[in-house]
Amino acid sequence: MAVWALGINHTTAPLDLRGRFAFAIDQVEPTLRSLRESLSRQPEAAILSTCNRTEIYCAGDHGDIDNTIDWLAHSGGVSPDMLRSHAYTMQGGQAARHAFRVASGLDSMVLGEPQILGQMKDAVRVADEAGALGTTLNQLFQRSFAVAKEVRSSTEIGAHSISMAAAAVRLAGQLFEDLGEIRVLFVGAGEMIELAATHFAARNPKSIAIANRTLERGEKLASRFGGEVMRLADLPSRLHEFDAVVSCTASTLPIIGLGAVERALKARKHRPMFMVDLAVPRDIEPEVKALEDVYLYTVDDLANVVQTGQANRQAAVAQAEVIIDAGVQSFLHWMDQRSTVPLIQQLNAQADEWRLMEVARARKMIARGENVDEVLEALSRGLTQKMLHGAMAELHTGDATARERATTAIKHFFLRKER
Structure with missing residues (x-):
């Protein structure tokens, strides 16, 4: 049995290229079906897709990395050579080590962040429901979760960690003298927006609003922070009311265009706007960044901010790697034993x-x-x-x-x- 993995992340591929390979959670099951049908003997498969990475994990009778790359390139509308120049590929122990490091937060933009573990568990659940998860990948991921738990409980890998949401608040504080005097709009109602709203709410802004495609979900989140809810369709006409805008939806196309922001600035008499686009693909058209009175940050722009405290966690990284090494050896031993089962x-x-x-x-x-x-x-x-x-x-x-x-x-x- 062979295990292989390939992917792109925030260190190997630019944001717009990552956006081509971003899969919303409801897209993963049909995507897995397409992937398995394109490969010989339909191997076990799982897809992990977040704002910072898209990764494919497979297990089958023989490694099929080249065909997996060809399929992924075709799904994103790029050439296999283009994808190869930005992708990383791994087999056997290397693939297991990578999965364990991802689950433990060692491969994240925010070193030691716990959110990726939940995202990986969601990916495994979807793969299982799609009938794409077999014994080998199930073992790989269950061992990943166990290693991540040990790393979290035995080291200080998460200490001093600054999340993407906290970084957004820090940047806003550099632009506005008093965050208690600003009006904040959150576009979307997912986990990332919930985190961002929690951090901003702690600074007691003048008002909070949630714009979401589904009003019911938006109302639930808005009620937590004493905010109002609005429809996405009303966003262009009300954009000028807000000093800070944080967006993260699953839309495949930008929902805040250059024209809408230009009109908002005119209505604001060019008072500055702070905008954070946490979505992959982008929620806000990249041309907005060129506007003189707009301070637009993407997930990649936040990279330097979230590195604060990195040096304080390097000793914990060394401890975590020892735990991961032991986990990899245990998994490889299990794989060797599996070959004698028949x-x-x-x-x-x-x-x-x-x-x-x-x-x-x-x-x-x-x-x-x-x-x-x-x-x-x-x-x-x-x-x-x-x-x-x-x-x-x-x-x-x-x-x-x-x-x-x-x-x-x-x-x-x-x-x-x-x-």
Whole structure:
């Protein structure tokens, strides 16, 4: 059984390229089906897609990295060579190590952040529901979760961590003298927006509003922070009311265009606007960044801010890597054992067949009234002969070299002393 993985992330690919390969959670199941149908023998598969990465994990009878890359490139509308120049690929132990590091937060933009673990668990759940998760990948991911838990509980990898949401608040504080005097609009109502709203709410802004496609979900989030809810359709006409805008939706196209922002600035008499686009693909057209009175930040722009405290966590990284090394070795040992399972099953089946044959013969002897001791003797002799028949045949056939190999094997399996 081979295990392989490939992906792109915030360190290997620019935001717009990552946006081509972003899969919303409801897109993953049909995407998995397409992937497996495009590969030979339909391997086990799972897709992890976040704002910072898209990764494919597979397990099958043989590695199929090239065809997996071809499929992913086609799905994103780029050439395989283009994708290869930004992607990373791994097999076997390297793939397991990468999965363990991702789950533990060691491969994240925010070192040690816990959000990726929940996203990975969601990816595994969807793969399982789609029937794409088999024994091997299930073991890989369950061990990833166990390693991540040990890293989290045994090290200080999450200490001093600054989240993307906290970074957004820090940047806003550099632009506005008093965050308690600003009006904040959050576009979307997912986990990232919930985190951002929590951080901004702690600074007691003048008002908070949630714009979401589904009003019910927006109302639920707005009620937590004493805010109002509005429809996405009303966003262009009300954009000028807000000093800060934080957006993160699953839209495949920008929902805040250059024209809407220009009109908002005009209505604001060019008072500055702070905008954060946490979505991949983008929610806000990139041309907005060129406007003089707009301060627009993307997930990649926040990279330097979230690195604060990185040095304080390097000792914890070394401890985490030791835990991960042990996890990788344990997984590889399990994989090696899996290769002998078919042979073990065959041996057990053969031994059971012999046992049933001898038991049936013994019952017939007892039914004929034969002595019980003689029946037991015949039963044990019959089983012994069946077990030794193959070994005896090897010792009496073949050339000298074959007999020498058979002699060594037979001594090892039948004549070793119990310790």
